[in-house]
Amino acid sequence: MTATADLVARARSGDEEAFRALTEPHRRELQVHCYRMLGSVQDAEDTLQDTLLAAWQGLGGYEGRASVRTWLYRIATNRCLNARRSASRRAAKEWNVPGVEPPEPTRLGEVVWLEPCPEAVVEGALATPLGPEARYEQSESVSLAFVTALQVLPPRQTAVLILRDVLGFHAAEVAEMMDATVASVTSALKRARSGLERRRPELPEGQAPPAPGSPAEDELVSRFVTAYEAADVDAVVEMLTDDVFMSMPPMPLEYEGRDVVARFCRGILGTHRRFDLVPTRANGQPAFGAYLHTPSGIRHGTGLIVITLAGDRISAVSRFESSVLPWFGLPRSLPDR
Incomplete structure (x- = not known):
């Protein structure tokens, strides 16, 4: 019996320490996955807890065909999709700086629920190796501009783009996670890429940001x-x-x-x-x-x-x-x- 299979067997018997050993290595990256999907640190933490509870309760259905990491991403992604469909997003607030009258805005933003993600959370996730299908630099994939752009894509397109282009899962893996066909995943990814490119700010040549801490x-x-x-x-x-x-x-x-x-x-x-x-x-x-x-x-x-x-x-x-x-x-x- 492999070490993972032993932990799964012990967790199924009610061993909470074995369950933590299975899930803790993936906790930070799952939290950032939920943050990318939802744009809110608070909503991401709530959905992560919901994911871990569902995993604990659903261990009996884990068959070992996919890795524990992939299985957890399946649960987290579907919990995030549910959250995006049912969420009552944080309401917009009015200007509240006494004695200061702001100029007329260029426009009113849609993603008023956006929250910043602490570096301690980000660093824990960015240390995880990406799959071969990843297209984005890890630093870009947590930037405020990128996370904001994700929020205005349809939920399933957001999930497919993150799983394929940010995390590098294969199309067949994503189809399995989302109970979809490879063809539908490929189609959703194409639409998501097009939608994202329309919303992401273009970076002129030679305008790359300096390296962090440089x-x-x-x-x-x-x-x-x-x-x-x-x-x-x-x-x-x-x-x-x-x-x-x-x-x-x-x-x-x-x-x-x-x-x-x-x-x-x-x-x-x-x-x-x-x-x-x-x-x-x-x-x-x-x-x-x-x-x-x-x-x-x-x-x-x-x-x-x-x-x-x-x-x-x-x-x-x-x-x-x-x-x-x-x-x-x-x-x-x-x-x-």
Whole structure:
């Protein structure tokens, strides 16, 4: 009997430690799979727990024809599909920054339920080897732009694209997971690729982001922090690409283009509001807890800012609510200095 078969047999007899040994190696990648499918860290965690419960209860039906990993992905994918069909997504919120009137948005975004994913979760998943069919770099496959684009695809197309092009499963494996034919999987993948390409921002040649943790990235991050904390709007704007994109889920306001983003930044930073930025990472990208100075000296957390780099510029800025700060090990407030 193989080690896996022994663990399965013990788990079937009620051995919870054996079940954890079977599933724990795949936990992080399953969590990120659910996050890609759902766009929400909270929904992904709930669906992961639902997946593990279903696996525990369904061990009697596991026949060993596929690996435990593939079997778990089948359960997780179908739980995510159910969640996408039945979910009451997080509602959009109105602008809530006192004393600041935002400019007219370029448009209103659809994916107001999007949440940033902590680096600890991302790193655990990206260490997993991909299958031979994978088409995307692992860092791109967790970026905010990629996850956002996935949310507006039909659910089954999203699942097929993730399983085939992100994780690299063969078409026959995906068909088995989704109780479908290879032909229907191939057709769904073609439509998903077309839909994704229409929604993903194009990256001009030579505009690849610097490697995470590289001197080039560190220099850009340092410049951004210095300019933002000094409320030097001109310096912040100078770092932006011409087609920079700004979003702020769960508020639907979206801005595209340097001029309108500059007006937004002047509204935030040009009203004697001062912030401290505490660096972290989200979705494989530089991120910052933003803390507003107050007359009492205590700096209150107002949100999480995530920036997308393109060459030596910033091509996107995403701002999330302060409720996400604890996910990144950041406090709700900082004491007086």
